[in-house]
Amino acid sequence: MNEIALTSADRFDIREYLRLEMFPHFLCPGCGHGLALRALLWAVHELGIDKDRLAVVSGIGCAGRLSAYVDANTFHVTHGRPLAFATGLKLARPDLTVIVITGDGDGLAIGGNHLIHACRRNLDLTCLLLNNEVYGMTGGQVSPTTSAERYTTTTPAGNREPTFDACKLAEGAGASFVGREATLQVPTLKNLLREAIAHKGFSFVEVISDCTEIFGRKNALGNSPEMVLRQKAGMRPDSWGNRVDRPFRPNPFPTGVFVRKELPEYRELYDAMTAAARRD
Amino acid sequence: MAEVLQIRLSGSGGQGLILAGRILAAALVSAGRRVAQSQSYEPTSRGGLSRADLVVTDDLADYPLVTALDHLVILDKPAAHASDGLLHAGSTVLCDGRKVTSAVRGPFALHRLPLWETAVRVGSPRVANIVALAALTAIGGFVPVALLREKVVGLAPARYRDLNAEAFDAGLALAAGERAARV
């Protein structure tokens, strides 16, 4: 998606989308989640979505706390359930733009079942999964996306479990829009999110974030800029032909849009299928 | 409370007993009575004991489940003794003469009738439930038979309507013969 020309009146001022009374925020220094939130709100701004008609639903964990900072209709729900909650909300209120923020534990472990079924149903929701490879809120336990051999508080000898590829999972489950980007490149992430939100149907975006304070420290990955550079080293963007210069990261990850297809949207389909009953 | 009537249709799974119970309940309500209907909910479509119970009252039943049967139909072997504990001197029991071979005995009125044979003669063993329903009602006299026949025709699946009507009439004929034999 191309950059659109911005007039000064259109200029994105994140403060217009934040609950400033909630600041200072509670994220750790160097956490990538703030950048992800910035990209999201920038995309919302560019799409011209009315804050009053925006609903942000999040689960439990560091990613789950983000909804509280957004000046919109926000719902911080139970662990793993934001997609299930959002399904009810969107069905009751098709007029709202509903965006779900989840994490690798929230969305892939405890909420994994809801994720695959949301992908399959294709209700018009956008799901951001902020992947920082760890349960940060609870003190640094292993998650379904923790890279091989990384240390966490529950893998004192290193992680030996294979990791989930969230995008392949979403694709396999039938999502009509799937993409991945890192917090390293906020404008690119913003563009990806803009397309995902505008997409009719279920869109899934995995955001490679980083947890410096807990995961980074435990694995001696350096400070935030160093961790972000590791992200960069692991990236294989479409636009680069998926080349890589230095394979630092144990699990190299492609970025960009992997799935973009038009499928019948759940609510439209429901209305069409039940039209006969409604005419009775 | 006026007279309470307790009726059970029993047999084995897949015999349309639940439908027969529903038809009888509809007729009873049309006749101005109130019905509490319960049934076995085990997956019995491939055999096993199946039953439809009706507690018939003029007002809301205190207890909606059967405790002492006034009328019992036993269509098939699995049901032969399942209701023994609920029978008493005033009970009327109607059982299939061929299928229910083990002795159903007691101080109650027992009618052994060729329910299955009659159904097969009419066209299908599937309507044994309707044959039984007609015979039971004719003997028991707790609902006008014309009203029940109307419900049989109205509530049975459309493609079996004629067959059910024939089965019903054959059931009435059976009962008429039975009464004559007892006189």
Next chain:
Amino acid sequence: MTDGLRNLQGNAACALGAIAAGCRFYAGYPITPSSEIAEWMAAELPRVEGVFIQMEDEIASMAAVVGASLGGMKAMTATSGPGFSLKQENLGYAIMVEAPCVVVDVMRGGPSTGMPTRPSQGDLMQARWGTHGDHPIVVLAPHTVAEIYTETIRAFALAERLRLPVVLLYDETLGHLVETVATEPPPPEAVVERRWAEVPREAYRPYAAGEDLIPAMARPGDGYRAHTTGLTHDERGFPTQEPAQVAALLDRLLGKLDRHRPLIERVETVEAADADVLIVAVGITARAARAAVRELRRTGVKAGLFRPVTLWPFPEGRFRRQAESARAILVPEMNAGQLVLEIERLAPDGVRVRGLPRYDGEPVAPDAIVAAARELVG
């Protein structure tokens, strides 16, 4: 059928009651013996511009119900024991964020998978205390098909009025029982609509309440842009652990039940005024108790029935007053003894309390109650 009467199954009456109460959203997961409610809702909701969805599991269906409720729809789900266990998580969330909704538990034999097609009253305590933490909840226990219909309507009214999940609790026997009923449209006063916030945004505090302890809700899209969280929150809706604010929130949540007791409580008594033996029972067991009371009175035993239609909060005051003149209290129930615990707690000194538990998948029969009552006062 005559006079608007028809033969209706208990579970169908529940679905029709929900529609009559204005329920427009149902999310559920198949489970015996409650599935007929979902099947009826799937057929009926589109006719009234409502939405039915079968979710991937019980947890998701409860979450979707809360989502739809906060979106502005009257919403319901139905389940049985195993599913009710799974729903407790988001039931607690609904209590914390004060999302009106109705949860139906059609009880079957337990624990665990237990007996899917057999009745039980094993969830009486789970319905009260199933989700963690101190919490308010309202539980209604109808005992006829007709009452399933009217109590479902009342469940929605209470849920909306109190901003609280309301549990409708009945057993497999009643769920599958067909009875002759009239499903009249409810009178206007029986249907309660959501109270939405109308004050200017600057003046709005999402969890500030007046005398009635029930805050007006912010409808998404109306410009309030409120925050909703399962974390302990202040009046603005934002997380807090400040002890005074935590206590204020819990005082208000827990206080809803006492403040609205006259509205919530519903009791039926039969021949209770001069009863020597007072029988306390709910659901299908109360039907057996009705028959037992009739039989006992016929044979000269002064028996009466106290039936808490609103099971929780238990109608304590009315029960205590009723129990004062009794010599003994009998508590038949289809479990190992749950309701009897509450009765023992509340019974006046000197009044004998005896349980009559049964947990073999068969209902407590009238005869058993008659015999136990005779023994108690004989």
